[in-house]
Amino acid sequence: MRIVVALGGNALLQRGQRPDADVQEANVRRAVAALAPLAAEHELVVTHGNGPQVGVLALQSASDPHLTTPYPFDVLGAQTQGMIGYWLLQAMQNALPGRHIAAVINQTLVAATDPAFDDPTKFVGEVYERAEAERLAAERGWAVRADGDGWRRVVGSPRPLRVVETPLIRLLLESGAVVVCAGGGGVPVVRNESGHLDGVEAVVDKDLTSAALAEALDADALLVLTDVGAVMRDFGTPDQAPITRETPIGLRALDLPKGSMGPKVEAVCRFVELTGGIGIIGALDDVSSMIAGTAGTVVTPSGRYDGSLARA
Ligand SMILES: Nc1ncnc2c1ncn2[C@@H]1O[C@H](COP(=O)(O)OP(=O)(O)O)[C@@H](O)[C@H]1O
Ligand SMILES: NC(=O)OP(=O)(O)O
Numbered sequence: 001m002r003i004v005v006a007l008g009g010n011a012l013l014q015r016g017q018r019p020d021a022d023v024q025e026a027n028v029r030r031a032v033a034a035l036a037p038l039a040a041e042h043e044l045v046v047t048h049g050n051g052p053q054v055g056v057l058a059l060q061s062a063s064d065p066h067l068t069t070p071y072p073f074d075v076l077g078a079q080t081q082g083m084i085g086y087w088l089l090q091a092m093q094n095a096l097p098g099r100h101i102a103a104v105i106n107q108t109l110v111a112a113t114d115p116a117f118d119d120p121t122k123f124v125g126e127v128y129e130r131a132e133a134e135r136l137a138a139e140r141g142w143a144v145r146a147d148g149d150g151w152r153r154v155v156g157s158p159r160p161l162r163v164v165e166t167p168l169i170r171l172l173l174e175s176g177a178v179v180v181c182a183g184g185g186g187v188p189v190v191r192n193e194s195g196h197l198d199g200v201e202a203v204v205d206k207d208l209t210s211a212a213l214a215e216a217l218d219a220d221a222l223l224v225l226t227d228v229g230a231v232m233r234d235f236g237t238p239d240q241a242p243i244t245r246e247t248p249i250g251l252r253a254l255d256l257p258k259g260s261m262g263p264k265v266e267a268v269c270r271f272v273e274l275t276g277g278i279g280i281i282g283a284l285d286d287v288s289s290m291i292a293g294t295a296g297t298v299v300t301p302s303g304r305y306d307g308s309l310a311r312a
Helices: 021-041 051-062 073-095 130-138 164-176 206-216 248-252 261-275 284-292
Strands: 001-006 043-048 099-103 108-109 120-127 143-147 150-155 179-180 187-191 197-201 220-228 276-282 298-299
Touching: 001 021, 001 206, 021 043, 021 073, 021 284, 043 073, 043 206, 051 120, 051 150, 073 099, 073 179, 073 187, 108 197, 120 130, 120 143, 120 276, 130 143, 130 150, 143 179, 164 179, 164 206, 179 197, 187 206, 206 220, 206 261, 220 284, 248 298, 261 276, 261 298, 276 284
Parallel strands: 001 043, 001 220, 043 179, 099 179, 108 187, 220 276
Antiparallel strands: 120 150, 143 150, 187 197, 276 298
């Protein structure tokens, strides 16, 4: 089977953890230990988030006295693909000796006219108290929004249309390699009037890019891994309960936050609707049980799943 796995930002850096390399490398090793059994059995594409990391690099760039202009977010996104891609590449090579692993720097085509450029929603960087976030916003020209209990910087997040390097990723997969790509949703690019690609200031949602990629690669399943065991009904209330099986229509009926569970559900529903494949949302440590159908929220066209990954 061909599986696309989207690793949540929480898998790389949990809230409150310092963003040092050693902390993230340890998290990556834990994530890879969970993914290695999948890679042994299936064709595997691993995508990953970059929200916390791209925010750290943006702060560094903004305070570098040698730069006339801080690096734009497309460049910073590519930097995070290199850094996180390197960590994943090395951890996978160590966990899967003899298997080819490729980490692809890649671009994601977006529309220059996407209204999301003017309505920033993608959280980047660390979490601040409200007053501190508002001070930074005034001082640095940031947009900031509430993210759970805290406040964070937000940047524009246009809808991913297509991963530019999809044919290369397909070739690598067909050659037997595990492919790490679409980091940070892919570096956002637009096609200019001459037909050339140009980077744009934005951070794409990696779950939505993962869905577009999974569809384009004819994947059988899209797994979205995060820090909760399932999508919950009545989340955050005493009545909260995990949803174990659902149809896209059923899941879309929930009212979910835009910056966290919303895009994951949208990504999985879209993949299932467009391909008839299987989408699962759950916790990193439950990967094998999610595929077996004993953990996570499994989304299929019929809302049924027998644990075989084969389409009904
Ligand atoms: N209905 C829901 N069910 C489960 N989790 C939810 C729900 N609504 C919001 N969440 C939040 O979504 C978070 C996962 O999204 P996010 O923090 O963006 O993950 P990641 O960084 O792993 O991509 C969970 O930790 C949880 O706090
Ligand atoms: N680019 C992106 O979606 O990153 P996170 O998953 O870290 O938010």
